[in-house]
Amino acid sequence: MRQIALIFIFSLLIFVAKGQNNTNSPYSVFGIGELEYTGGSRNMGMGESGIALRSEIFLNSVNPASLTAIPQQSLATDLGINFRFTNLQNQYKSANVLNGNISWAVLAFPINRTFAASLSLNPKSSVGYTIYSTKNLEGTSASYPVSYTGTGGLSEASVGLGTLITKKFSLGLKSSVLWGNMAKTTLETPSIGSTITRTDNTRYAGIYLKPGFQYHSKLGSKTILTLGGIAEFSSYLNGNTDLSIVSGSTTIVSETDQTSQIKLPFKAGMGMALEFNSKYLLTFDYNRSDWTNADINFNSKRLAINNSYHMGLEISPKNDLQHLGHTAKYRIGGWYQTGYLSIYGTQISSYAATCGMSVPIRRDRNSINIAVEAGRQGTIDSQLIRETYVKLNCSFTLWEHWFTPRKFD
Amino acid sequence: MKRCFRFIVGIFLIAFLFSCNLSQVEDFTVGEGFIDSGAGVVLIDTMNIQTSTIRFDSIITNGLTRILVGGYKNSSTGTVTCIPHLDITSGSFTITDTDLLYDSLVVRMVYDGYYIGDTTKQITFDIKKVSEVLKLRDDGYLYNTSSFDLADGNIGQASFYPRPHTTKDFNIRLKDELGKDLFYKIMHKNDTVSTSSYFKEYFKGMAFVSAENQNQTAVGFAHDSLSVRVYYHEILKTSESKVKTYFTFPVDATGVWYNKISHNPAGSLLENIAQSKNDLPSSLTSDQIMLQSGSGIYAKIKIPTINMLKGYGKNVAFIASSIKITPLVGSYSEMNPLPDSLTVYIADRKNRITSQLKSTTGYIYANKVTPADFSKPPYYEINISPFFTSEMSNLTTSDNSLLIGSVASKAGISVNPFVLAAGDSQSKIVKMQVYCYIDKSN
Numbered sequence: 001m002r003q004i005a006l007i008f009i010f011s012l013l014i015f016v017a018k019g020q021n022n023t024n025s026p027y028s029v030f031g032i033g034e035l036e037y038t039g040g041s042r043n044m045g046m047g048e049s050g051i052a053l054r055s056e057i058f059l060n061s062v063n064p065a066s067l068t069a070i071p072q073q074s075l076a077t078d079l080g081i082n083f084r085f086t087n088l089q090n091q092y093k094s095a096n097v098l099n100g101n102i103s104w105a106v107l108a109f110p111i112n113r114t115f116a117a118s119l120s121l122n123p124k125s126s127v128g129y130t131i132y133s134t135k136n137l138e139g140t141s142a143s144y145p146v147s148y149t150g151t152g153g154l155s156e157a158s159v160g161l162g163t164l165i166t167k168k169f170s171l172g173l174k175s176s177v178l179w180g181n182m183a184k185t186t187l188e189t190p191s192i193g194s195t196i197t198r199t200d201n202t203r204y205a206g207i208y209l210k211p212g213f214q215y216h217s218k219l220g221s222k223t224i225l226t227l228g229g230i231a232e233f234s235s236y237l238n239g240n241t242d243l244s245i246v247s248g249s250t251t252i253v254s255e256t257d258q259t260s261q262i263k264l265p266f267k268a269g270m271g272m273a274l275e276f277n278s279k280y281l282l283t284f285d286y287n288r289s290d291w292t293n294a295d296i297n298f299n300s301k302r303l304a305i306n307n308s309y310h311m312g313l314e315i316s317p318k319n320d321l322q323h324l325g326h327t328a329k330y331r332i333g334g335w336y337q338t339g340y341l342s343i344y345g346t347q348i349s350s351y352a353a354t355c356g357m358s359v360p361i362r363r364d365r366n367s368i369n370i371a372v373e374a375g376r377q378g379t380i381d382s383q384l385i386r387e388t389y390v391k392l393n394c395s396f397t398l399w400e401h402w403f404t405p406r407k408f409d
Numbered sequence: 410m411k412r413c414f415r416f417i418v419g420i421f422l423i424a425f426l427f428s429c430n431l432s433q434v435e436d437f438t439v440g441e442g443f444i445d446s447g448a449g450v451v452l453i454d455t456m457n458i459q460t461s462t463i464r465f466d467s468i469i470t471n472g473l474t475r476i477l478v479g480g481y482k483n484s485s486t487g488t489v490t491c492i493p494h495l496d497i498t499s500g501s502f503t504i505t506d507t508d509l510l511y512d513s514l515v516v517r518m519v520y521d522g523y524y525i526g527d528t529t530k531q532i533t534f535d536i537k538k539v540s541e542v543l544k545l546r547d548d549g550y551l552y553n554t555s556s557f558d559l560a561d562g563n564i565g566q567a568s569f570y571p572r573p574h575t576t577k578d579f580n581i582r583l584k585d586e587l588g589k590d591l592f593y594k595i596m597h598k599n600d601t602v603s604t605s606s607y608f609k610e611y612f613k614g615m616a617f618v619s620a621e622n623q624n625q626t627a628v629g630f631a632h633d634s635l636s637v638r639v640y641y642h643e644i645l646k647t648s649e650s651k652v653k654t655y656f657t658f659p660v661d662a663t664g665v666w667y668n669k670i671s672h673n674p675a676g677s678l679l680e681n682i683a684q685s686k687n688d689l690p691s692s693l694t695s696d697q698i699m700l701q702s703g704s705g706i707y708a709k710i711k712i713p714t715i716n717m718l719k720g721y722g723k724n725v726a727f728i729a730s731s732i733k734i735t736p737l738v739g740s741y742s743e744m745n746p747l748p749d750s751l752t753v754y755i756a757d758r759k760n761r762i763t764s765q766l767k768s769t770t771g772y773i774y775a776n777k778v779t780p781a782d783f784s785k786p787p788y789y790e791i792n793i794s795p796f797f798t799s800e801m802s803n804l805t806t807s808d809n810s811l812l813i814g815s816v817a818s819k820a821g822i823s824v825n826p827f828v829l830a831a832g833d834s835q836s837k838i839v840k841m842q843v844y845c846y847i848d849k850s851n
Contacts, residue, residue, distance in 0.1 A: 024434055024435055026437045026439065029444055030444075088435060088437065090437055090438070090439065092437075092438050093435075093437070093438075095435040095437075097435055128434050129434060129437075130434050130435070130436035130437070131436070131437055131438075131439055131443065131444070132436060132437070132438040132439070133438070133439050133440065133441065133442070133443045133444065134440075134441045134442075135441065135442060135449050135450070136441065136442065136449075137449075137450050137451070137452055137844075138449060138450070138451040138452065139451055139452035139453060139454065140452050143441055144450065146449075147436075148444060149434070151434075186446075186448075188449065188450055188846065190450045190728065190844065192728065192729050192844050193728035193729040193844055194728075196450065196726060196728065196846045198448070198846075243724065245724055245726045245846065247726055247727075247728060247846070252726040252727070252846075253724050253725075253726055255724075302445055343443060344440060382440065383439055383440025383441075383443075384439065384440070385437055385439065
């Protein structure tokens, strides 16, 4: 019951916190904003990998097929928060910003011996920027100043389902609903005429499906190999925009409920996990999403194919099989992604090093998980912006038993 | 477990409070086109513009301050002939001495400074009596095309070298037949010359009639300076010197007068204007368009597809638009100087003026701009934004157009022709710039 109460409080906080700026990244101007990492604290500590991770004590939101690893008669809750310290820098200035938000709330439980389910709620993306730029006055060689501000973001609620096809092969499907608001204001100040103020208030809603599989097998007596794959189907977000274009103080366009669509690209990922002697766990993930097929309401020439590479290692020093839950675990990892934006011919790549640990609390399989990620995105060259950040994630994984009353004949 | 629960709830509440109030959004300056949104301010200078020269059937020419006499011919607009009609009124005469002798009858006027044409050439015209009463039409106006019956024969003839800049009296001798009759009536205290209604029956008015192509110069006289004088002198005693003096019949300031201005485009670029319903496309006039006030010739600019601007993108917000027109070099001179501004009218499908171009702050004129670089010719610039704004709301292609020329109510005081042409080899008479905010995204 307490888990339910926690989830409830948590969900409430997620909704209330949506009004805040959870990002300060100028890159959040593009698409649906800066994507939040929601894969889980363990995955984050291991270089945001985890397509092939399955565990009896941690939840893995990256691959719904991993739900089948949850032991019978248990109920798992995972709640996470994020703090992110970012240094934003370009040729003109450097600024430090601190953001904090709730990163996820997940509830997972087996339904029967072959099916397991999860319910989750998390922020999906955040928008928060003020950008000054110039724009070419089309048809001339002149430019004029323009400023952009934006706030908002998307939330995600998901239902996951995992099923054991064979003892070694699991399939999963995560169905998500995305929704949220984004308020964007553009001020264009051409030298002729008055300032054009454009305000787009868009409500987005959409669904997407994410199937996954995992296959695990023993290689020799002490080595377990797990292979996994995920896909995120290309999905559409329907936008409903209240638009106003004001020239000086005269409203020229004022429309409500202009419909638009954002098309998120198909994404595929595959991963591998190797476990040696129940002590070392090594993961590799590769993801690919072709954003050139996406449609995010701006020039598609600015979009690129995003390849990301993830690697992680988890060490369990006290390998006590009898008291598995009492063993602290240490993690290290890193990732690199080529980025889906290509501005001024430069692809906005990013990379990070991660570490983390899980400390069991009191008894059972409950744990506090900490993950720290230090990374960098973008460049200060070619009038772009570089973000250097340290992200701290803290999550709690709590387990409860579902006691099934025995029937006596 | 209970403590653990409180601990977790506590942590999250703190986290939540934190997340409410961390950093302000920092503003950053990035390079040009960082966000290529497909929306922005666009300069459009390729819209279809149709240009033509129109001639109004008639323009109002009564009650103006200037009497236009003479005529003017040029190869662009053709020949104009100015035939002012006016009337004089009765005078009041005090006769103390009966020993007076008639001398002469004279029309006296003062130049008002206006002229067009060759002032080294003589101006010649006949002065004829009007044989019907000068009166306004039912609509309260007289037009350049209005005409009245004139009596056969002259009451006088003028032939002179114009000196438009002089402020001295200019006199035209009229025939003594009329003069003697007037003198007789004055001397005999006849009511005809002292009561205006009787006088009007006696002398209905006069017209200064130039024949077409008779004159190469048109000049202006101040209407209120005109009067008719009957000169006389006392019968001389031998020792006395002759003292000339006069009786005055003043111009009728409350009466009816107008400049009849006839236009004959024969031999000019506008030769066929009548055949094309008084609206001649510039393609038929050597890619030139003309304006000339007195003959009712206006330059017409039509932008038929303004309403299609809305289709240039998903969201279109008009910002501003201006047009530039350049007078043909050589079509203006010191004698025919470019005015500082021209009037801009909005006309309908049938070239009927519906309004004068105006913004919220007042009328908008075509203003002359003289480039600092003297090698470049002067041009006129017109802010046509209000016209665009109203035309954009049209649902269908518009037939409205802009007419450029002089103020219509004063068109009858001048016959200066101006020619607008492409300033360069692009053969575009009108250069238009339209600034719009256009959202081309989908």
